[in-house]
Amino acid sequence: xxxxxxxxxxxxxxxxxxxxxxxxxxxxxxxxxxxxxxxxxxxxxxxxxxxxxxxxxxxxxxxxxxxxxxxxxxxxxxxxxxxxxxxxxxxxxxxxxxxxxxxxxxxxxxxxxxxxxxxxxxxxxxxxxxxxxxxxxxxxxxxxxxxxxxxxxxxxxxxxxxxxxxxxxxxxxxxxxxxxxxxxxxxxxxxxxxxxxxxxxxxxxxxxxxxxxxxxxxxxxxxxxxxxxxxxxxxxxxxxxxxxxxxxxxxxxxxxxxxxxxxxxxxxxxxxxxxxxxxxxxxxxxxxxxxxxxxxxxxxxxxxxxxxxxxxxxxxxxxxxxxxxxxxxxxxxxxxxxxxxxxxxxxxxxxxxxxxxxxxxxxxxxxxxxxxxxxxxxxxxxxxxxxxxxxxxxxxxxxxxxxxxxxxx
Amino acid sequence: xxxxxxxxxxxxxxxxxxxxxxxxxxxxxxxxxxxxxxxxxxxxxxxxxxxxxxxxxxxxxxxxxxxxxxxxxxxxxxxxxxxxxxxxxxxxxxxxxxxxxxxxxxxxxxxxxxxxxxxxxxxxxxxxxxxxxxxxxxxxxxxxxxxxxxxxxxxxxxxxxxxxxxxxxxxxxxxxxxxxxxxxxxxxxxxxxxxxxxxxxxxxxxxxxxxxxxxxxxxxxxxxxxxxxxxxxxxxxxxxxxxxxxxxxxxxxxxxxxxxxxxxxxxxxxxxxxxxxxxxxxxxxxxxxxxxx
Numbered sequence: 248x249x250x251x252x253x254x255x256x257x258x259x260x261x262x263x264x265x266x267x268x269x270x271x272x273x274x275x276x277x278x279x280x281x282x283x284x285x286x287x288x289x290x291x292x293x294x295x296x297x298x299x300x301x302x303x304x305x306x307x308x309x310x311x312x313x314x315x316x317x318x319x320x321x322x323x324x325x326x327x328x329x330x331x332x333x334x335x336x337x338x339x340x341x342x343x344x345x346x347x348x349x350x351x352x353x354x355x356x357x358x359x360x361x362x363x364x365x366x367x368x369x370x371x372x373x374x375x376x377x378x379x380x381x382x383x384x385x386x387x388x389x390x391x392x393x394x395x396x397x398x399x400x401x402x403x404x405x406x407x408x409x410x411x412x413x414x415x416x417x418x419x420x421x422x423x424x425x426x427x428x429x430x431x432x433x434x435x436x437x438x439x440x441x442x443x444x445x446x447x448x449x450x451x452x453x454x455x456x457x458x459x460x461x462x463x464x465x466x467x468x469x470x471x472x473x474x475x476x477x478x479x480x481x482x483x484x485x486x487x488x489x490x491x492x493x494x495x496x497x498x499x500x501x502x503x504x505x506x507x508x509x510x511x512x513x514x515x516x517x518x519x520x521x522x523x524x525x526x527x528x529x530x531x532x533x534x535x536x537x538x539x540x541x542x543x544x545x546x547x548x549x550x551x552x553x554x555x556x557x558x559x560x561x562x563x564x565x566x567x568x569x570x571x572x573x574x575x576x577x578x579x580x581x582x583x584x585x586x587x588x589x590x591x592x593x594x595x596x597x598x599x600x601x602x603x604x605x606x607x608x609x610x611x612x613x614x615x616x617x618x619x620x621x622x623x624x625x626x627x628x629x630x631x632x633x634x635x636x637x638x639x640x641x642x643x644x645x646x647x648x649x650x651x652x653x654x655x656x
Numbered sequence: 657x658x659x660x661x662x663x664x665x666x667x668x669x670x671x672x673x674x675x676x677x678x679x680x681x682x683x684x685x686x687x688x689x690x691x692x693x694x695x696x697x698x699x700x701x702x703x704x705x706x707x708x709x710x711x712x713x714x715x716x717x718x719x720x721x722x723x724x725x726x727x728x729x730x731x732x733x734x735x736x737x738x739x740x741x742x743x744x745x746x747x748x749x750x751x752x753x754x755x756x757x758x759x760x761x762x763x764x765x766x767x768x769x770x771x772x773x774x775x776x777x778x779x780x781x782x783x784x785x786x787x788x789x790x791x792x793x794x795x796x797x798x799x800x801x802x803x804x805x806x807x808x809x810x811x812x813x814x815x816x817x818x819x820x821x822x823x824x825x826x827x828x829x830x831x832x833x834x835x836x837x838x839x840x841x842x843x844x845x846x847x848x849x850x851x852x853x854x855x856x857x858x859x860x861x862x863x864x865x866x867x868x869x870x871x872x873x874x875x876x877x878x879x880x881x882x883x884x885x886x887x888x889x890x891x892x893x894x895x896x897x898x899x900x901x902x903x904x905x906x907x908x909x910x911x912x913x914x915x916x917x918x919x920x921x922x923x924x925x926x927x928x929x930x931x932x933x934x935x936x937x938x939x940x941x942x943x944x945x946x947x948x949x
Binding site: 566 | 658661662665669770771772773774775776777784791793794795796862865866867869871872874875877878902905906907908909910913914918919921922
């Protein structure tokens with residue numbers, strides 16, 4: 248009798264609790280986003296990225312999630328290292344439920360994208376938004392037809408260089424064709440846009456008069472700068488360098504000594520606050536194309552939002568870190584946008600997210616000053632050309648936001 | 657003209673490399689250990705000066721000796737903590753300790769100074785040398801001049817002072833020095849302090865060519881061919897080795913790389929080193945040692 252009573256009690260309890268638990272399950276729908284970013288290793292001191300990503304997560308958590316979904320960012324250290332990043336991605340793919348882990352949005356180094364291209368694009372088929380601007384992955388030789396699940400945050404390096412070439416064409420006032428020197432690092436990253444650049448200059452009537460590689464560990468580049476000086480260029484394009492690389496400030500200082508009047512133009516990673524801080528006076532007047540708005544553009548709604556959240560979190564930034572903090576926000580917001588359009592589409596799956604992203608048009612919370620972009624090409628095609636001011640320690644815009652897909656048609 | 661330009665640039669860089677090499681040679685002569693943490697010593701020397709000159713706005717002539725003095729204290733502390741306990745052990749164990757030290761210091765530097773580079777411009781009078789189409793920018797000229805001054809000061813200390821004589825005697829033979837009542841342990845401490853000053857001074861002039869970051873430590877790798885070409889225990893060898901590496905790099909950049917051998921400049925010091933070691937295994941000025949086995 249006692250046993251039967253127990254069984255009946257358990258059944259009643261189960262019946263009573265079932266609707267409650269199912270309701271609870273419904274209200275705690277989760278979408279997870281794999282976010283490998285540098286927290287340790289060579290890039291570990293770029294604390295702003297993690298802070299930005301973290302504050303963005305808190306921002307959406309405080310809002311109660313996105314369209315009823317709780318968004319969990321699986322932030323994990325990739326040490327800015329391909330091997331580590333691959334391990335992080337593989338671990339997350341193995342451990343997390345397929346119906347919850349819908350997106351990777353983080354550092355995603357070009358080397359990682361290459362190594363995992365088969366797995367991500369053919370096996371697990373998970374959308375992956377990368378900070379890579381690789382021509383091979385996102386340019387004319389890659390793109391959605393070859394890598395259908397890869398997305399990028401900006402125009403690829405060939406497009407960035409293309410925008411700079413058109414700027415040169417507009418800026419050049421002499422009757423003779425513009426004479427261009429090209430400087431790059433002897434890395435896959437440095438050589439990435441070269442072949443497209445060489446085709447583009449022919450179309451635009453620009454003459455390449457010097458081409459120099461500079462090792463990223465070089466402490467003296469006088470020989471290369473002298474070679475460039477002999478070629479008498481009107482402009483120099485440099486690509487494939489990061490501010491932390493030993494050669495970057497050495498190049499700027501040496502170039503300013505030997506070629507004080509020749510404008511130097513760079514791609515996204517040369518257009519950073521850290522580059523101004525590293526080059527000091529030699530960085531003054533540098534021109535660069537950037538895929539993201541600058542920290543100082545406080546009239547921009549996106550920048551205002553980031554400033555507000557930084558103040559709320561009482562962030563004390565080390566020198567050079569505010570743009571990285573904004574970079575963390577850009578990663579977080581892009582992931583949030585992906586969740587938003589996916590849930591709105593009704594197909595909450597990896598495939599659904601890919602389709603929703605491809606169909607989406609967005610203004611990145613006002614970052615592009617009213618301009619919207621389509622993600623159909625798997626690249627945010629927006630970029631802007633800036634000029635460095637050492638006195639102000641900032642990059643000032645010298646063009647409006649440009650849609651590379653339209654500008655380079 | 658290109659040749660003269662490249663030669664001059666190479667000599668100016670080479671003088672800085674020579675000063676860097678001198679730091680390694682001093683340590684090797686005193687303890688027969690190779691300091692693999694040379695790159696990190698270089699950056700720490702640079703940062704100590706940076707704090708005083710750029711952080712505290714001290715005048716250059718005050719910040720420089722205090723900064724280098726701080727570097728000397730740092731070198732002495734490192735010696736006390738890591739090298740002294742190994743005295744009497746094979747030199748190889750000290751060398752291996754410096755490998756570990758290199759990793760610890762690199763991590764510490766990154767944790768404290770971050771990954772972003774620090775702008776580094778000494779603001780010294782403009783000594784740019786312009787002769788027709790030849791140009792030697794002021795930071796390069798200062799790198800050469802300051803390196804030469806530091807090198808000369810260390811030579812003066814070693815060969816013209818009583819303590820220098822003591823260091824030389826101890827470097828010659830520790831047991832004999834002990835027999836003459838010389839405190840060999842203190843001499844070793846002194847040598848590490850002076851060597852750190854040399855490396856730190858090289859760090860300052862090299863950072864002045866670009867910027868200062870934890871990655872500046874990579875320049876320390878240049879010291880390896882410098883001292884092996886010149887001879888690990890030879891002070892003039894450090895200078896000659898530095899000049900050879902500087903000139904070879906500059907000429908390769910001017911004449912070989914334009915032929916399509918891009919990046920060859922980074923490799924060529926090691927090729928020269930290889931050839932030198934084939935001909936003279938102890939370097940150009942190194943002491944030939946014959947060991948009975």
